[in-house]
Amino acid sequence: xxxxxxxxxxxxxxxxxxxxxxxxxxxxxxxxxxxxxxxxxxxxxxxxxxxxxxxxxxxxxxxxxxxxxxxxxxxxxxxxxxxxxxxxxxxxxxxxxxxxxxxxxxxxxxxxxxxxxxxxxxxxxxxxxxxxxxxxxxxxxxxxxxxxxxxxxxxxxxxxxxxxxxxxxxxxxxxxxxxxxxxxxxxxxxxxxxxxxxxxxxxxxxxxxxxxxxxxxxxxxxxxxxxxxxxxxxxxxxxxxxxxxxxxxxxxxxxxxxxxxxxxxxxxxxxxxxxxxxxxxxxxxxxxxxxxxxxxxxxxxxxxxxxxxxxxxxxxxxxxxxxxxxxxxxxxxxxxxxxxxxxxxxxxxxxxxxxxxxxxxxxxxxxxxxxxxxxxxxxxxxxxxxxxxxxxxxxxxxxxxxxxx
Numbered sequence: 001x002x003x004x005x006x007x008x009x010x011x012x013x014x015x016x017x018x019x020x021x022x023x024x025x026x027x028x029x030x031x032x033x034x035x036x037x038x039x040x041x042x043x044x045x046x047x048x049x050x051x052x053x054x055x056x057x058x059x060x061x062x063x064x065x066x067x068x069x070x071x072x073x074x075x076x077x078x079x080x081x082x083x084x085x086x087x088x089x090x091x092x093x094x095x096x097x098x099x100x101x102x103x104x105x106x107x108x109x110x111x112x113x114x115x116x117x118x119x120x121x122x123x124x125x126x127x128x129x130x131x132x133x134x135x136x137x138x139x140x141x142x143x144x145x146x147x148x149x150x151x152x153x154x155x156x157x158x159x160x161x162x163x164x165x166x167x168x169x170x171x172x173x174x175x176x177x178x179x180x181x182x183x184x185x186x187x188x189x190x191x192x193x194x195x196x197x198x199x200x201x202x203x204x205x206x207x208x209x210x211x212x213x214x215x216x217x218x219x220x221x222x223x224x225x226x227x228x229x230x231x232x233x234x235x236x237x238x239x240x241x242x243x244x245x246x247x248x249x250x251x252x253x254x255x256x257x258x259x260x261x262x263x264x265x266x267x268x269x270x271x272x273x274x275x276x277x278x279x280x281x282x283x284x285x286x287x288x289x290x291x292x293x294x295x296x297x298x299x300x301x302x303x304x305x306x307x308x309x310x311x312x313x314x315x316x317x318x319x320x321x322x323x324x325x326x327x328x329x330x331x332x333x334x335x336x337x338x339x340x341x342x343x344x345x346x347x348x349x350x351x352x353x354x355x356x357x358x359x360x361x362x363x364x365x366x367x368x369x370x371x372x373x374x375x376x377x378x379x380x381x382x383x384x385x386x387x388x389x390x391x392x393x394x395x396x397x398x399x400x401x402x403x404x405x
Contacts, residue, residue, distance in 0.1 A: 009060035033090040046073035078142040082149035083232035185227035193280035286314035330394035
């Protein structure tokens with residue numbers, strides 16, 4: 001039986017990258033709390049890979065749970081979810097969904113093996129036993145980690161009443177006066193929401209964020225202090241009062257950032273009121289998603305929701321897998337990464353920008369009109385028959401998000 005379990009493990013281990021991709025996608029799609037941003041999804045992927053690899057290792061080598069240590073990725077992911085105020089129920093559901101998927105894959109592997117029926121039944125039972133025992137063990141461990149981190153994090157957030165901010169954002173409170181009493185921040189006057197983060201080790205982040213937000217508050221001339229909430233070790237939320245006469249610009253934020261190249265900022269529109277507090281934060285979250293996922297914005301230190309195309313692109317970041325599948329469906333071979341596909345994309349882009357005028361397209365690209373016609377004619381008939389708006393949008397999204405995986 002041990003040899004046969006080893007065969008099952010090897011089948012699954014060979015498919016590990018594909019299994020990790022599929023399971024990560026399933027969990028992110030099914031448990032909405034797990035997909036606020038790409039950094040969390042990458043941590044989810046690492047946790048999935050560590051857990052799946054460990055189960056395969058147990059199956060192959062008959063390792064006792066008492067001899068195991070949880071993977072670092074699984075522990076760090078549980079801690080980060082606690083820091084983000086994601087409930088343990090979301091993590092628990094993710095583990096059970098992952099368990100169901102792994103069991104299905106394990107049973108499929110057993111079904112593909114040339115063994116006697118009684119051996120097949122025993123194999124399925126053995127695989128299920130290993131998976132159930134492992135999930136029970138790891139869930140107990142990461143649940144304890146999550147609770148300990150939640151207590152530590154909530155106890156160390158300083159003077160800012162982060163729980164009050166979270167309640168307002170979740171719609172559990174609409175009392176502006178109480179919010180001001182508890183946080184010292186008034187939502188009845190104009191403000192702008194920011195999200196500040198670093199892709200690097202962020203031990204330096206807190207003093208820089210405090211200094212930057214204070215400088216911006218001074219520049220925006222209200223004399224009132226900003227509201228700052230540390231969301232996790234790499235991310236800070238902020239709301240900064242703005243005088244009615246002030247126009248917030250990306251350039252002045254860049255100027256205040258100065259040489260702090262590791263810090264990035266997502267900026268919402270100006271807002272007021274409780275609803276504005278929520279809306280502005282959602283806009284900042286959207287701008288951050290665009291900054292993290294859109295190739296033209298990767299190098300931008302400051303991304304504003306009001307910047308050209310940011311609000312549009314943000315709608316498509318909410319389900320990037322579906323967006324990329326749609327782009328692949330529309331563009332077909334034009335979504336490839338080879339030089340010929342790039343030339344055809346450039347031609348179509350110029351063609352539609354010129355109102356489907358071949359002469360103008362040729363002038364724009366510096367080529368002969370017949371070359372334009374040949375390029376368009378060389379693309380699949382299915383593409384040529386699509387609505388120009390669809391093609392134009394798919395090209396824009398390809399430029400932003402790439403071909404994906």
